[in-house]
Amino acid sequence: MNADPSVQLRLLDVQALDVKLDQLAHRRATVPEAVTAQELAAEHKEISDAVGAVETELADLGREQRKADADVEQVRSRRDRDEKRLQAGQVGSPRDLENLQREIESLTKRQSDLEDAELEVMERVEESGKRQQELQARQAEIAGKLSVAEQARDASYAQIDTEISASHTERALTAEGIGADLLGLYEKRRAQFGGVGAAALRNRRCEGCRMEINASDLQKFAGSPPELVLRCEECGRILVRTAQSGLPGA
Template structure:
């Protein structure tokens, strides 16, 4: 295959742009914000679950507190009625008086026990409320971090896409001026050789595989016409000759 030396040099420019596009694609896929957002998302989901649990406990203890307070009030009212009967003098039978006094004392103990229950429930509810408040603050802080990371990610992607678009346009313009058979060979080799289909011969060394050509290979390259498309004897890539090839 033959191609003008200027076209072969231009092919190196296309190769450089293809490498830049690959670098941008790699950068896009491996932005640090991807891993950061994944970590923050997992932490946020866990905290939200804990917050739901704390708020559920707050609601449950609120109902328990209401029930316990109602029980206390019922006992208090009953004791008040009994005390009123006792104080009114309407109960005259010694046995009835003894039973009434016994019931008042029993109700007092019952009220004390229920008030202890109310206090215990209130303490549990206060702990749940404090826990919920702390978790809500942590959730809000983490949500702010997620928003900030998403903004950084969006900015980085916007910059990458803008540069990628410009590089792709430049690459398209350069490639349009190359011979079709040369470009076809380059594309095939680039697909086979990890994205590098053409390399410069620099100081007797292929910059694609980084190996130096042996004397036989160098003599063949030296003897090839200027417009001949030569290949690296080691990796098979298109080998572009320049003034710095060391021939």
């Protein structure tokens, strides 16, 4: 393949811009603010899930407390009626009186047990309420930090995207006039060799693989016409001659 030496040198400029674009893409993918925002978002979700679990727990405890209150009130009302009957002397026979007194004793104990259970539920409601408040406070704190991190992330993205856009424009202008065949070969080599498809020949060394060119290849390169597109025998990349190539007789 042949190409004007000036066009081959321009290919190195395209390569430099492609390296810059790769670096910008890497910077965008590893923006520290984005990592921070991602970590905060995960923590916020975890806390939000915990808040949701506590809210469900409080709803269940609310139903349990209402039932406990109703049970206590039912037993208390029944015991109050029995005590009123007892105090009003509405029980005729000694046996009925004894049965009523036993029932009152049983209801008193039942009421005490139910009130203990009711108190236990109330304590659990209080504990869950405190935990809910703590989680909600933490949730609000993380939400604030997340908002700041997202703003910083978006600012970094905007700056990098501006650089990417400018570099793409410059790359397109620089690539104008480079033949489709040479540019296609460059793109193919670039895909094969980690983003570097063309390298300069400087001081008898390929700057793509950093290997020194052997003497026979140097002689062959020196004897070839300037328009001939060279390839590094070591790595296969396009090798572009420069003023510092170090070719014999240059």
